[in-house]
Amino acid sequence: MDHPQTQMIRRKFADSQVILIDHYKEVFNRPAQSFAAQSHSKKLILARKEGTFLHEGSQYSDGFDYQQFFYASSIMGCLYDCDYCYLQGLYPSANTVLFVNIEDAFEQLRPYLGKDTLVATSYDTDTLAIESLTHQTSMWLDFADQYENLYLEIRTKSANIKSLKSITLNPRVTLAWTLSPQEIINAYEHATPSLEKRLGAVVEAITLGWKVRLCIDPVIYTEKFAILYTELIEQVFRTIDPEAIEHLTLGSFRMSQSHLRSLKKLRRSDVAFYPYVVRDEMATYSEAIETHILETLLAKATQYLPKERIRTWQRQS
């Protein structure tokens, strides 16, 4: 209750109902919650994290060959509500838990910073989406400023980059925007900014001098996939100078089998019910479709970028 971040956030929600709880799990982990119903009325749970904030990067994501790759988890849950998000399978609740003691994450990270280390600060949430509330991204950027071996990746769908304007540029920080065709955003990425707004934020970040990566990942395969995604790439590079971006990441939808099972139980979206191929506990499109997706997108993307600057995710066979 006394933590400065708790107080700051409570001031912003002066008119809200406050319920005192002993431990976030009391509310977040309750049985009989409805993720789907809660998605329309998300609550914010402020808590102090007791364990580690840092987790090793997983096989589902790209560690960019740094000596060490962690993701930091100071938020459980997300303001946005994407149908394909594995958080729905990971968490029993659609509410958001914000761990206010971010300073402990920095302490936990310090011993590793003798080597080049990549930390994804927005790995299983979208930290920038609630930056105006938490200021945690700014705190990460201030921290990263002090450590030459620390590289940050801040992945987002947000269009709000106000907080970056007052921060000294750091070439070791990459802002990674996830982009999808507007039709896919409308269908599957609820409560997220439009493609146009995201592209506007990308342009602004580039103009400010930030390093930017674009991610067309996860690609959702539908009958209109080829048209939607090739048009997306055209639209992106009509708006953004290809020379100004670090990488373009391409990857098709993938999810662990157990998360997919939980997603099915929610019965919220068709994404969960596609006949994926499950191998080694991982559900993906069939090899033929995955290859078709990558080839189609690569053919388009290489019209704008050299292949070396395009990263792809494909199941290792």
Added chain:
Amino acid sequence: MIYLITALDAEARPLCEYYRLKRDTSLPYTLYRNEEIVLVVSGMGRTNALMAVSALLGWRIPEEKDILINIGICGAPSEYRIGEALLIHQILDGDRRYYPDILYSHSLRETSMRCVDVPQSVLSDYPVDMESSPIFQAASRFFKLHQMAFLKIVSDHCTPELVTKEGVIELLRSHVNSLDTLISRLSAVQKQPPLFSTDERNTIEVFKTHFTKSQGSAIDDALTYFRLRNKGEFPPLNPLIPNSKRERSQLLEELIATLTA
């Protein structure tokens, strides 16, 4: 169905009048009902509440669209006005805590509540009642947390000896509108309508009998995909089912490919 739980007959009476509930003798509890509402009078205290709610919900198992409201009087510290209606967001019972999910907007005062074993004559930090915790515990086996609500009306400032039957009837009568609004808010919280009509479900189940269990789930998944993508009527599921296993698998593969194309 709307399940209402009161502890006292006096709490039930104005609700029975307002909703025109008729006595029902299906259970060894005081039970009233109409087409949409069933109300049980549990009797006071933990054990009575636990048993009555378990009996009621076991007798008529709730469906996805059903809701449950515990309505009744409570004692409260003096900062709560006598006659004030409270919506409970946290039930404290010893070192246990329970949280109904309030996912709708409302104009009631929200508060925590202590569930105690005997009527309280000493002021507590929060309003007190004697049934909310066991009702929550029994009901949460049948309902999701957002389908339950606890609506309490302050009857006294921990002077239970001053509470009369007539007073209780009057307090509840003055809040039937609050209950009415709560019912409509609670009922409106997002519900997933069934994806398939009863006829469609029956056809699917018959069709699945020709396949193995895992093929059956694949059929379910593909049909769900098809329906969630709003592709309209699904293709007829009554082709001639081949006898050979291989041909059946091929038929299934083709069907799934059509549904998920």
